[in-house]
Amino acid sequence: MNEQIELPSYLEQSPEVAARFQRIQARPEVLKVANMGRVFDSNKGPVQALNDINFSVRRREFVCVIGQSGCGKSTLIRILAGLDQPTSGQVLCDGEPVTGPGKDRGMVFQGYTLFPWLTVKQNVMFGPAMEGRKGQAAESEALQWIEMVGLEKFAESYPSELSGGMKQRVAIARAMANQPRILLMDEPFGALDAQTRAQMQQHLLQIWRAVDATILFITHDLDEAVLLADRILVLGANPSRVQEVIEVPVPRPRTLDQCLSPSFLATKKRLEELIHPQTERKASFKIPRLVAADDDVL
Ligand SMILES: Nc1ncnc2c1ncn2[C@@H]1O[C@H](COP(=O)(O)OP(=O)(O)OP(=O)(O)O)[C@@H](O)[C@H]1O
Structure with missing residues (x-):
């Protein structure tokens, strides 16, 4: 039997979820990115890594950033951390321009950076x-x-x-x-095995619930983004812009069981449409022949 499940729209929010977004909207902005761009000089000419990026993050909000490889996620988080400077626009943390690293912004990277x-x-x-x-x-x-x-x-x-x-x-x-006022996390669980990663996601959610922390979290993993985020910022490529901001309609507290809920699947489907559009051309590369045609393989 070929039965297809009808998913709700990812825009559909239960009254409980809608009320949560209203509460978030009423909180002060911790981070504001305004008309921000970054052009790198390279030996092939200027590379526009980020172009006209606009968004803000409110206190105790959990925002995930996703986008295809090379779309500027790491550049964005490095600028937010003050490790790099934008070439246009500005970044404000609690209303103050970010000009360098500061203790108001904590960072956790993928690689283990302990002493x-x-x-x-x-x-x-x-x-x-x-x-x-x-x-x-x-x-x-x-x-x-x-x-x-x-x-x-x-x-x-x-x-x-x-x-x-x-x-x-x-x-x-x-x-x-x-x-820190804001915790900036650049694929912090990217190097972990699936089981440890799932445990770490739950651990992070527990910590976030317990403390007054605002989190901006970069990931490649769509399930991870939907499981963790209040909102997901989707970066488009060439040059990178904020393509869409999704309010995740999955209620909190979030558990792994929710990964099969209709609202979770609907959100993930939307992210897939944005990240891997149907119109994307199939890769057309040639693999060199490694064995002679008459070799007896498999
Ligand atoms: N120092 C640099 N000099 C020149 N170009 C750069 C530099 N750093 C990044 N870029 C370019 O900027 C663009 C964005 O790079 P970035 O590393 O931010 O992407 P990303 O989304 O984090 O990629 P990934 O998901 O693969 O880690 C890429 O085209 C990259 O080649």
Whole structure:
């Protein structure tokens, strides 16, 4: 039997979800990106990586950014972090122009960026210590963050003694210990196996619910974006612009079970239409013949 399930529109929101978006709209803007562009000079001439990007993120909102490879996601997050500068437009964090890195913006990358010579606790205390916050109070605060990510038994361990998922949990605790206004995450779970990744997604949602954190999260994974985000920013390519902003209609709290709900599937379908349009030309490349035609293969 070839039965097709009729999906609702991804624009359809239950009253509960619509009310949540109204509440978010009423909150102050933590991050504002206005008419922002970035042109790189290259030996083949200028490369317009980002063009006229406009969006804002409100307090305690969870925003995911998706887009095809090379559409400028990393460039965007590097500019938001203050690690790169736009060539036009501006970025405001709490109304102040971003001119460089700052403790109001924490970063978690895909690669494990812990200091290998420091213990988990020392890694988490690193930022506060640079600010002059040391001693018993700073230590017990660090231990609270370590507990929040469920690693209290590993406070004295070194990064080499931890799994990939555990290292990323330390990276989140370390970023949060600086009490950032916004946490910028660039494919933080990209290197993890599927099961660990699913656990980390739930862990991140728990942390986000427990603290006053605004999150901007880059991912290639459409399921991950729908599972985590309030809104999903879809970047189009050549040059990169905000192609669509999707308000995820899936109610919270989110669990893995919801990945099969009609609203989840409808949102994912819309993302697929945007990221992999039907009209996209099929790849036409030639694979060199590696064996002679008369070889006996398979
Ligand atoms: N330093 C640079 N010099 C020249 N061009 C650059 C530079 N950095 C990025 N680009 C170009 O800008 C565009 C966007 O790159 P970016 O790395 O931001 O994309 P991305 O969406 O993060 O890609 P991926 O998903 O593959 O990581 C690409 O065309 C890239 O070649």
